[in-house]
Amino acid sequence: MMDLKLWLSILIVCEMAESMGPGQNWLISVPPVISVLESSCVVIPCMYDYPKKGHLWKKRPGYWRRGDDIVASNNPKFKVTQEFKGRSKITGIIERSICTWQLNDVRVTDAGPFYLTIEIPRFTSYTFSKDTVALNVFQVPEPPVMTIEVSNKVTATCKVTHVCPTSPPKISWSHPGITTTTTKLTKAWLTTSTLTFTPEEADFNKPLNCTVNFSDKKTAEGSVLLVKKST
Known part of the structure; x- marks a missing residue:
């Protein structure tokens, strides 16, 4: 399953990478809105870039937020709020600039907006507060x-x-x-x-x-x- 998740993260953001900058600015590519059926799951594709200044940092804590609540994290230091605990996880590899995350058992209250924060030790942290993802949660599935x-x-x-x-x-x-x-x-x-x-x-x-x-x-x-x- 881990191989599938890695493949998914890389595949779903490969086209996004073409529009990213050469590492001079903080940039992120995420869909602004995703429609998802209530009680099912959603994979939110994400890729980011940052001003590297000649360094490639191996450890990069990252977490997704909704307001002050953390909804997904790749580091136990950042505690996921109870509402999302056990339902949400980052499936992308933050150190490879892939910030894809998955939310299971989607609820109507999971509308968002959600946004990403990256912390680079001994360098800086950055919050993509203007680049948010919202979920359009519908309750009746479309017929096939x-x-x-x-x-x-x-x-x-x-x-x-x-x-x-x-x-x-x-x-x-x-x-x-x-x-x-x-x-x-x-x-x-x-x-x-x-x-x-x-x-x-x-x-x-x-x-x-x-x-x-x-x-x-x-x-x-x-x-x-x-x-x-x-x-």
Whole structure:
């Protein structure tokens, strides 16, 4: 799992790095707003740069804040407030200028705004108070997008976007068959389940359903009618 988190942090900020400066100023790249389903999780991508002045500091305590409360930290010196304890953690490597963090079991009250503070020992500290991240927490999941192709076999897809690749939604089908599931990064994370089976006469003119389960707490369902192809 640690390899996945490191890969996630690096992948999700690689495009951000192109817009960062050469280390002459304090800069950060974070999305200003992320929409997330209540009770699911969210990974907040983040990358920063700082005036290095010829030094690469190996130890850099960092923490995310909401007002005076610390909501995530990479150092036990900075205590996470009770409301976020056990739900929030920095998954990026601060010393590599990756400040990505993950919040689990998102609540409506987790709207933010959140911002990052970096402390560099014997050098300085800096708070990105003007570069905040807000969460738009919605309570009802959107239905998945479905497609279907019918020939000798049925090939159906069920797609859903989300913001937590470390815990993607689970997709199940109302009909047995061979299923494959993939997750990839587009504008958001997209999880796709593909179902393939050989239909029988009794399968036609009936709905084919896919159910999306978010963190075992909320579900959404999509449906398409299985129609026999004209000959």
